Amino acid sequence: MATIYEVSKRAGVSLATVSRVLNNSGRVTERTRQKVLAAMAELDYRPNSIAQSLASNRSNSVGIMVPELHGPFFGTLITGIEQVLREAGKHTIVTVGHSNEAEEKDGIDFLVSRRCDALILHVDAVSDEFIVELDDGPVPVVLVNRLVPQVEEKCIRLDNFHGGRIATAYLLELGHRDIAYISGPLWKSDARDRLAGHKQALADAGVEFDTRLFFEGDFQEPSGSDGMRRFLALDVPFTAVVCANDGMAAGAMRAAREEGLQIPGDVSVVGFDNVTFSAYLYPNLSTINYPAMQIGQMAGRWVLKQVYGRDDLEVQKLFEPTLIVRESARPLAP
Amino acid sequence: MATIYEVSKRAGVSLATVSRVLNNSGRVTERTRQKVLAAMAELDYRPNSIAQSLASNRSNSVGIMVPELHGPFFGTLITGIEQVLREAGKHTIVTVGHSNEAEEKDGIDFLVSRRCDALILHVDAVSDEFIVELDDGPVPVVLVNRLVPQVEEKCIRLDNFHGGRIATAYLLELGHRDIAYISGPLWKSDARDRLAGHKQALADAGVEFDTRLFFEGDFQEPSGSDGMRRFLALDVPFTAVVCANDGMAAGAMRAAREEGLQIPGDVSVVGFDNVTFSAYLYPNLSTINYPAMQIGQMAGRWVLKQVYGRDDLEVQKLFEPTLIVRESARPLAP
DNA sequence: CGCATCGATGTAAGCGCTTACGAATAGAAC
DNA sequence: GTTCTATTCGTAAGCGCTTACATCGATGCG
Numbered sequence: 001m002a003t004i005y006e007v008s009k010r011a012g013v014s015l016a017t018v019s020r021v022l023n024n025s026g027r028v029t030e031r032t033r034q035k036v037l038a039a040m041a042e043l044d045y046r047p048n049s050i051a052q053s054l055a056s057n058r059s060n061s062v063g064i065m066v067p068e069l070h071g072p073f074f075g076t077l078i079t080g081i082e083q084v085l086r087e088a089g090k091h092t093i094v095t096v097g098h099s100n101e102a103e104e105k106d107g108i109d110f111l112v113s114r115r116c117d118a119l120i121l122h123v124d125a126v127s128d129e130f131i132v133e134l135d136d137g138p139v140p141v142v143l144v145n146r147l148v149p150q151v152e153e154k155c156i157r158l159d160n161f162h163g164g165r166i167a168t169a170y171l172l173e174l175g176h177r178d179i180a181y182i183s184g185p186l187w188k189s190d191a192r193d194r195l196a197g198h199k200q201a202l203a204d205a206g207v208e209f210d211t212r213l214f215f216e217g218d219f220q221e222p223s224g225s226d227g228m229r230r231f232l233a234l235d236v237p238f239t240a241v242v243c244a245n246d247g248m249a250a251g252a253m254r255a256a257r258e259e260g261l262q263i264p265g266d267v268s269v270v271g272f273d274n275v276t277f278s279a280y281l282y283p284n285l286s287t288i289n290y291p292a293m294q295i296g297q298m299a300g301r302w303v304l305k306q307v308y309g310r311d312d313l314e315v316q317k318l319f320e321p322t323l324i325v326r327e328s329a330r331p332l333a334p
Numbered sequence: 335m336a337t338i339y340e341v342s343k344r345a346g347v348s349l350a351t352v353s354r355v356l357n358n359s360g361r362v363t364e365r366t367r368q369k370v371l372a373a374m375a376e377l378d379y380r381p382n383s384i385a386q387s388l389a390s391n392r393s394n395s396v397g398i399m400v401p402e403l404h405g406p407f408f409g410t411l412i413t414g415i416e417q418v419l420r421e422a423g424k425h426t427i428v429t430v431g432h433s434n435e436a437e438e439k440d441g442i443d444f445l446v447s448r449r450c451d452a453l454i455l456h457v458d459a460v461s462d463e464f465i466v467e468l469d470d471g472p473v474p475v476v477l478v479n480r481l482v483p484q485v486e487e488k489c490i491r492l493d494n495f496h497g498g499r500i501a502t503a504y505l506l507e508l509g510h511r512d513i514a515y516i517s518g519p520l521w522k523s524d525a526r527d528r529l530a531g532h533k534q535a536l537a538d539a540g541v542e543f544d545t546r547l548f549f550e551g552d553f554q555e556p557s558g559s560d561g562m563r564r565f566l567a568l569d570v571p572f573t574a575v576v577c578a579n580d581g582m583a584a585g586a587m588r589a590a591r592e593e594g595l596q597i598p599g600d601v602s603v604v605g606f607d608n609v610t611f612s613a614y615l616y617p618n619l620s621t622i623n624y625p626a627m628q629i630g631q632m633a634g635r636w637v638l639k640q641v642y643g644r645d646d647l648e649v650q651k652l653f654e655p656t657l658i659v660r661e662s663a664r665p666l667a668p
Numbered sequence: 669c670g671c672a673t674c675g676a677t678g679t680a681a682g683c684g685c686t687t688a689c690g691a692a693t694a695g696a697a698c
Numbered sequence: 699g700t701t702c703t704a705t706t707c708g709t710a711a712g713c714g715c716t717t718a719c720a721t722c723g724a725t726g727c728g
Contacts, residue, residue, distance in 0.1 A: 004685060015708085016686080016687075016707070016708060017706085018685095020686095020687095020707085022685090023686085026706085027707095028707080029706065046443075046447040048449060048684050048685070049448050050384060050387045050388045050393055050685090051683070052686075053384045053713095054384045054684080054686090054713050054715085055686040055687080055713055056687090056713085057686095057713070068409075069416060070406065070410040071406070071409060072404065072406060075405060075409040076403075078428075079402070082428065083430070086429065086444070091429075091448060093395075094428050095425075096420075107420075109380075110420070113381065113382075114384075114425060221611075250611065250614035251614065253614075254614050257616065276405075277555075277614075279555075280555055280588050281614065282591065284588075337714055338714065339715095347677075347678085349678085350677070350679080350717075351677060353715070353717080356716095357716085360676085361675065361677095362677085363676065366677080381715080382715070385683090386716075387683095388683050388713085389714075389715040389717085390716055391683070
């Protein structure tokens with residue numbers, strides 16, 4: 001593969017000049033610029049980005065960590081990030097943390113030793129303190145879907161509290177009073193926030209939160225089924241259930257069906273995230289929209305702006321969830 | 335951040351020795367090795383992998399290209415790849431091709447200029463010739479879910495033909511004769527192979543392929559709905575439909591429901607891929623299992639074996655699809 | 669005791685690029 | 699034509715590491 005040296009020889013200029021046209025830095029006459037460009041084309045020259053990184057002390061790569069790669073949510077998030085970053089010629093190194101402290105730290109180490117210019121993290125296991133400390137280090141960090149107060153300006157997130165609130169408020173509006181809740185794991189802050197929103201909505205309506213109608217799942221489909229079965233086995237009547245994500249809602253609906261219940265006839269269901277398949281469940285799931293793609297894009301932009309100096313970019317840090325009304329919830333029969 | 339030089343000074347040895355313990359190459363006395371290790375720990379030394387790459391001409395990174403990052407399928411595939419590779423200390427650079435020739439070439443260029451040690455590609459737009467040519471280049475390539483005869487030994491894939499065949503064979507076994515087919519885009523080889531399998535199964539059973547009961551979708555949910563509506567608008571009776579992936583099956587089932595049909599009462603449906611949500615559709619989708627995770631892992635292993643010299647690894651190149659029987663298909667009522 | 673041998677370690681030359689600095693050239697002003 | 703300033707371009711010193719080769723001691727043997 002041709003090197004910059006060969007290009008410079010062929011173009012009859014120095015290394016430095018070639019480098020200049022490569023980076024559009026410094027000033028080069030149009031004439032020499034053309035000569036260089038021609039030489040590059042003739043040699044099918046591709047700059048060695050490793051060498052560029054070493055010399056410039058910039059790796060042009062940003063590290064990403066997500067809990068999982070499969071599942072509809074994170075894929076969308078990463079799509080947003082990758083798109084924005086790649087347009088800017090940066091590349092992304094993706095790592096999986098599995099919501100497990102050791103793995104998250106490990107992955108971050110990996111990313112740091114890879115000399116990423118920045119990190120975009122969707123982590124849940126690691127503590128706030130760890131993140132603050134990491135942020136004090138040499139590599140800039142942006143947090144997705146999590147608020148760490150000490151580094152608030154680096155957190156790109158959805159207002160999960162508000163999301164939880166409007167999900168339940170919607171059901172209350174439809175006349176439901178006995179509303180069950182299938183939560184995500186409470187050691188995850190988004191799960192906690194959504195639950196807090198739910199409780200707030202209940203309180204606002206003067207409805208008491210009934211711990212018997214609460215189930216802590218793990219954001220996976222089967223735990224939604226477990227939750228629904230648990231509720232059904234109870235002697236406590238309920239007419240609606242809100243699930244902290246669409247996957248658990250799918251599980252809950254399946255279990256309800258298997259137990260002979262009609263949705264929304266016997267019980268209304270609301271999900272959270274608005275992943276693609278929620279529109280194809282039966283009945284089509286009413287849910288809360290999570291603009292994962294946009295959030296990913298914003299995270300990418302943040303990096304472009306703060307790390308690569310693209311001052312022209314605007315970045316929005318807080319997103320408001322909205323209610324998507326479909327078929328899985330209906331007014332409480334009088 | 336500490337460099338190898340500082341480590342060598344602190345340990346009282348030369349650069350080369352430090353490098354040796356770093357890489358477990360060459361022989362180093364246990365005593366000096368310990369000294370070096372201690373110095374590294376004291377300085378919290380992290381090797382600069384950029385510099386390592388430049389010097390060793392190995393980037394320890396492998397490039398991945400997939401059509402999309404969201405959607406249940408590719409996430410799973412990448413999870414498999416990433417897992418295997420990261421265990422080996424390699425990292426993955428993920429790029430999106432959008433099944434579009436220009437973007438695919440562009441992304442591959444990007445990966446190459448990033449000096450990836452190998453490429454794992456799931457591409458559909460680019461021609462066989464292009465791939466053969468690419469393979470002649472300096473960077474090893476492995477192809478996922480596509481067979482290019484000239485480089486067969488580098489193709490890790492599912493037997494899509496067989497998958498298409500057993501999907502339809504299953505319906506035939508259940509007594510169906512009028513079987514519609516919603517295909518993926520025919521310029522994609524997997525879509526073609528699945529269709530060919532379908533036709534073969536029909537032929538085996540002496541059933542004629544009816545072009546009116548054929549619809550070419552795009553592997554997305556809405557096109558499944560479109561296909562189903564098209565069939566329903568026709569005057570051609572049919573009792574079953576096979577869809578070339580689960581997403582289109584979801585769309586088809588939704589459309590059927592909206593048109594007042596029962597599944598599987600009025601029409602049986604079979605999907606392809608066995609993505610997670612297929613088990614949560616209503617009715618639970620009978621489908622063909624695509625071991626995406628395993629295929630990803632194999633692709634990773636292939637690279638480990640062929641590029642990084644891990645000769646101990648076994649790699650399986652061809653995978654056999656299997657039928658997953660759930661609820662969306664039933665015997666034809668007599 | 670001298671010499672060949674071998675393993676442990678050091679020396680130094682890159683890997684392909686960026687970039688501070690200075691040289692050279694061109695144009696402007698007189 | 700001379701001087702001065704701007705601008706373009708070349709020189710060379712790294713970036714942090716790997717690795718071929720050289721060196722040095724210690725060991726074994728005649």
